[in-house]
Structure formats: structure tokens, C-alpha cells
Amino acid sequence: MAEEGKRQERKKRRTATEAASSIGAMVKAAIGGTVKAKEEGKKLAYSFIVCSYDEIIRAMDVVPVWTENYAGVCGAKRDAERFLERAESQNFSRSLCTYALCGLGFDQWREELGEMPPDSPWGGQARPDFMLSSGQILCDPRNKWYQAAQQYMPDVPIYDVGLPYPLYEDDIEVADVQDYYIKYIVAELRGLVKFLEEQTGKKMDYDRLSELVDLSERTWNLIWETYELRRAVPTPMGTGDAMNTMVPMVFMMGTQEAYDFYLDLNRELKDKIARKEGVVKDEKYRLLWGGGLPSWFALTDFNYFNSKGAVFPVETTYRMIEPIYRLDIPETNDPIERLAWRWIRYWTYWYDKARKRPGSEPDVERLIQYIEDYQIDGIVMHEAFSCRTFHLGLIWQLNQLRKIYKPIPVLILGQDGKKKEEKRELPSLILESDIIDISSYSEVDTRNRIDAFIETLEQAKTAAALYK
């Protein structure tokens, strides 16, 4: 296999914040830490982000190995191709989730060699003691990836945690179904605790778990408050940076380090706002990253947007928190129940709001709220070909948004020769590529599309200015 020499040139992205620029070292240390933890005999678990089990793992002193993160690192370093090819050679279709393919290719290689593959990015991904799958309402690979990995690691057990949430329906309120959803999630999380106790030989310390859940909830509130600072004009931080600052949110929840990180970010953003220091000097267009995971190998595209005066004060991707005090979580001293309620309340947070606007839907309602809160001029999404989870429904969301929400007033010439007011929708752009697979990406084509979109934004601005 001609795996060497396939790594491609990578340009480092410019960050606007110190916090974002510190993330690379943090992730590198975390990945290196898992390898070291393995050597020290600690228990390692292959884990997925956003599975509501972070605090449980931490309370049991289990070291999470975030497999999506490692695949993302391989992608960002433009060194995923050799692992993708490995997976393909094992009969995994290249059309499947490329995070999973990258991970499976890596696992197969590591298990074949009995050691890390040569020149593994950042020291490689450590072999787990067990794997924590997740049966959610979204993401088939979370349910299938580790099962497939067992082919290479048949001695490594799996616990698959059921974490459903109710989909939005016209005739059913969350309150109608939440009791059996909560009961199920609580049972599944208790099952996870039992599994971890068996695997580690330790008993869960529920007081410690409660402390970690409290810490996470404080962190959720702090992140929300911090990200809301980005409403400022000019915005002090864009989505490019947010693709870094999401790291503590999704990989370090339930740690003091995560809380402290957002405390520092909060201070930094407030300082920037006081100095009126934005992502770009002359902020012309404020954009919403309205869906889709980024191409980790092409984060410099955010810099390209910036070079045109376009900034992203807000994104739906990796904003996996809402303010806890708005989630209406019932009082309970049981940290497991609290995790279950937080899960359901987070995923159904926009349902009530969507019901109030005919033709709306939670994902669309969230876009509208961000458009208004952050004074948005246009929407950009990214369709990653290998991930159905986060990338199906984007076209429809934009179509539906156009139908029900036209915020731009313009004057047009009527047939009678008189000027009349009309409302227009926001300009939007869907970029197409992948999260990991660089072969799907063309920098020239992408930037041509961005250029055309910027022209559209300019025309919309001109039309709106004429109205005023």
C-alpha cells in the first residue's frame, strides 16, 4: 500500500482569539495523555461526543478516547487518506462516515502491527479497554462503528447506551411522552454505571458524580453567556475559532479545565469588545454557519471569508449547550436523572417556539433566532458527503426558511411604475465537501463559490440600503 507521501500540504489557520490558538496544544496533550494513561494502567474507553455520559466516565476515573476527535485531527493534519484507504481495503465503502472509516483503518493497522502505525498523528490513538457506543435518534455510525471495530479487537467489550429524544410532531407534546423517555434514559445510564463498575472494579461515587454534573451545568451556562458576547458588532470571535473552542465543550465536559477555559475566553471576548476589536477590521457581512460539520482540512476557508469582510458571529454546529436555567429541569438529587432530563430538554428546547410560527420547525426556528440575535446578513452551510447525520435536511431547512421568513425589505418597481415594498429572504450558500476526505474538496471551486456568494450579499445590502 503506497501510504507514504499521501499527506498533503497544510496551511495553519489564523485565529482571532488567544483561546482558540491554545486549543491545538490542548488536544495534542489530551491525545498524548491517553497513550500515557494506557501505559500507567488506567482504563480507557472509546467514546463519542455529546452522549450525556461525560460526567459518568470522569467520575469513574475512566479516560475517554474520543475517536471522532482523533479522526478530525488526522483530517486537519491532512493525514487521513492512508487510514481511509486501509478501511476501504477491508471492504468498508468510501461512502460511509469518514470519521468512522479513518478510525477503523487506524484500528485495523494498529492491531495488525501490535503497535501504533508509523508516524501516527500526535502519537496515535490508544487501544481501549472497552467501547461506549450510543444508540441515539441520530447517527447510525455511533451504533455501528465500534461493533465493526470489534472485528479487529474482539476482546474489547461494548456498552451501547440508548439515548433517544422525541422528534417534533404536530399532535404530540414532549410532556405527553417524556416520562417513558426519561425512564428509559435513566435505565440506560444506570446500565452504563454498572458496566463501568464491572470493567474497572470500582464503585461509582455518586457524590462526586453530582459535583461533576453541577460543574458541567455551570460550564453550560458560562459557555452560553460567553458565546452570546459574539453578538457584538464587530464580533470578537468567528466560527473558525469556534471550531477550536468547541473542544472543551465536547471533549472535556465535567472538568475544571473546561470551565476555566471558558472563563478565560469570556474575559478575552469582553476585552476585545471594550476595545472594539473584531475578527476583521472592516466588518461588512455577518454570516450564520447554519449547519454541517466543517472540512477539518480546509479551516482556512474561514480566513478566506474574513478576507472579504465576512465574519461568522454564530453557528449551530458544535453549539451543544443551552442555558441550564432555561431548560426547566425538575428538581432532583439524583445526578443520573438530572443527566437524563438535561438530554431531553436540550434536544427539545426549540419545540415550543417552533409551534408558535406556522410552517416552522425547531431547526428552522433556531436559525431565525440566531439571525435576529446576531444581526445576520446571510447563511452558509456545509454538506459533508459522508455524514448523513448532520447533513440531511439542510436544503429543506433553507427552503422552509425562505417560505416563512423574509427579513430584508426592498423597493421594487411595480407594473404600474410605482415603487412598492417587498420582503426578501436572506442569501444562502451550501458548500459541498467532506469532514475528512480531502479528495472531495477543491479549493478553487470552493473559493469561486464564496466569491459569488459575497457578490450576492453585496447586492442584497445595496438593495436594502436603497430601501432605507
Add this chain to the structure above:
Amino acid sequence: MNEQNSDILSKVEKYYQNYGLRAKELKSQGQKIIAYLCSLVPVEIISAAGFVPFRISGDVNEPITKGDTQLETIACPFVRSCFDVSLKGRYDFCEGLVLPHACDSITRTYSVWRYSLDLPYSHFINLPHTVRGPSMDFFRGELETFRKSLGRFAHKEIADSDLIEAIDLYNKNRDKAKALYDMRKSDPPLISGTEMSKILTVGMSLPVTESNELFAEVLEELTQRKEPPVRKAPRIMVDGACIDNIDFVKLIEDSGANVVVDSLCIGTRDYLPHTDVGGDPLDALARRYLDKINCPRTYREKAEGAYEKDLSARFGDIGSLGKEFKVDGIILYVYKYCDPFGFEVPARKAYLDSLNMPVLYLEDEYSAGTIGRLRTRIQAFLEMIE
């Protein structure tokens, strides 16, 4: 292939070529049709409510056009085709739509279907991913929610007795399907794979009582056959997800083999498992749809011991069918962008290899054009078997 004509097979042909014709007629007679996608929707509940369940079918001969204006091309091509023909109005006679939590391509597009088709009724059934006790309890809760929701739309309370009656009718349907499968055990089989695909596909477009009558008449017809419709040839099993057309099976048979059994959604995966009787009907339906239907979207705990034992536990039903129908080779046919099946391909192949069963793995898109391009590989595989 020497396909024999008769009144009943002509009727099958008519309903196959004009998929949905009977449902449309029933609609004009005042009946309400509820469309659904995938084998994981408990059709018994729809029937018990007094509606006609109608399984949405795609069309390999229809280019996907309108659907692509609403749905990303990265969805499973089968789901895309189903959505495209629905959006073009082919199933406008339907009053409602029920989708299950099967795979991302179905789950993540529920809103797209719901708003784009704008039907009076829609519902999503959330299946958990494991078959543990709490999962069964949860799924029963979901089925109860569906029963209540559909009952509101029907303006009737769906009683246990209604469910028991519907379960009985569908179990009879599965008995008849099993009897049809048994006709394929002889060599050569008494019914071709192409004929069988038509019959099973049509069966899911009819009210269960009519499907039962149709299957009974087909069985009666087949018992009178003096000559098998096909010659002796390599006996092939097709393993994969949902095939709702004859094109792929016909290609295999035209290449010189007999397709004698399958492990497909419109096939043994859905048609063979019965619903238990005698207990709580919703408990029984939960067990059938979550546990008995062996779909890769449902995670099954790894069996104790060696990895090979786990493979046997997961795929043993395929091996059993292979033995029972004395197959000479298996074609594993998986759609591009299908995560549940795609992640299982190496494991499925490993299991089938362990049975010393020749296996051909094909990844395809849902299109007559791409199916035709598989001919050479299928012919080479059959030559290898012979």
C-alpha cells in the same frame, strides 16, 4: 426465463407494473390509505385503526429529479427514489405517512417528508437501538403513543381486540409467504426469484385481507404447475436491505442462476417473523419489530466467547436459510450511503466465508442503469460457482 401466465399471475403483474393501483381504487371507494417506509413500521396498528397500510416503493427506472430539490444526494439512493416519486405525486392517494427510526436516511429526513408532502397525518416511531429489557419497555411506550395518535386521526379507540385481529391476519399472511418460499426449495424451484419478488412487493401494497387472498391464489396456482418455470442452475441467495423491484433479481436469473431465497426487507427479513399471540398485543409487536426483525440498525450484544460465535449470533439466520434452501452462493447487495449495512459488510463476509459459501459483494445505487452494469461481475461469479 419461462414465466407462466395465469389469471392470478396476470393480476400480480398488473399490480406490480401499476404499483399502488389497488390502493388508489380503495381510496376512490372511501378508504383511507396510510403510507409507510421500511419494515420497522408495525402495520398491524395501521390496519387495526381501519386504514390500509401502503408501503412506499421507489422506482429504479425513474431518474431522481424533483426530490433532489428538497433532499441531499448523500441520502441512501433507495430513500431518495421513494421520496422523489412521492413528491412527484405518484402516491397522492395517501392520507398519512409513518416513518420509523430505521436509519439516518429515514430518520433525518422525517421533517423533509412531512412538510414536502403536506399530508393530513404523519407520525414518527422511535425504535431504540438495543433489545434489552428497558428498550422493550420504551418501545412499547412508543407503540402506545402511535396507537393513541393514529386513533385520534381515525376518530376511534384502537382496542386490544382490534390489534389481536390484525396480528392474526398478518400472521396468516406470513404463513402464506412461508409457503411460497417453500416452493423454492425444490431444484429447480417451482417459482422463480423474479416472480417471487413481484408477489412479495405487490403484497405490501394491498390491504392484508387482499394480500392473503392473493397469496392463497398464487399458492393454488403454483401447486397446479406441471413444469417448473426455470431450469436447474446455481442456487443463489441475495442478502441486503430493501429491494422492491425485479431488476436485480432478474439480472441474476438472466445470467444463468436461480434466486431461491433472500435475506432482504421485502423478503424473509420482514415476511417470516411472526408476532406472538396470547399475551399483550403491544408487547408482542414490540418484540417482533425490535427483536425478531434482524436489521443491522439494531445492535445486539456480543455473544460470549470467540468473535466467530458473535458472528453466528448476528448472522445465523442467513446461514440457516442458506442451508435450508441449499444455496450455492450468496450475493451481498448493499446500497451506497447505507451506514447500517455498510459497516457490517466485512463482518457479514467473514461469517459467510466461515460457512465456505462463495460470496459476491456488490455496492450499487438504486437505478436500473447501474444495476445493468453489474452483469459482468455476476456472470463471473456464477462461472466461478459452476
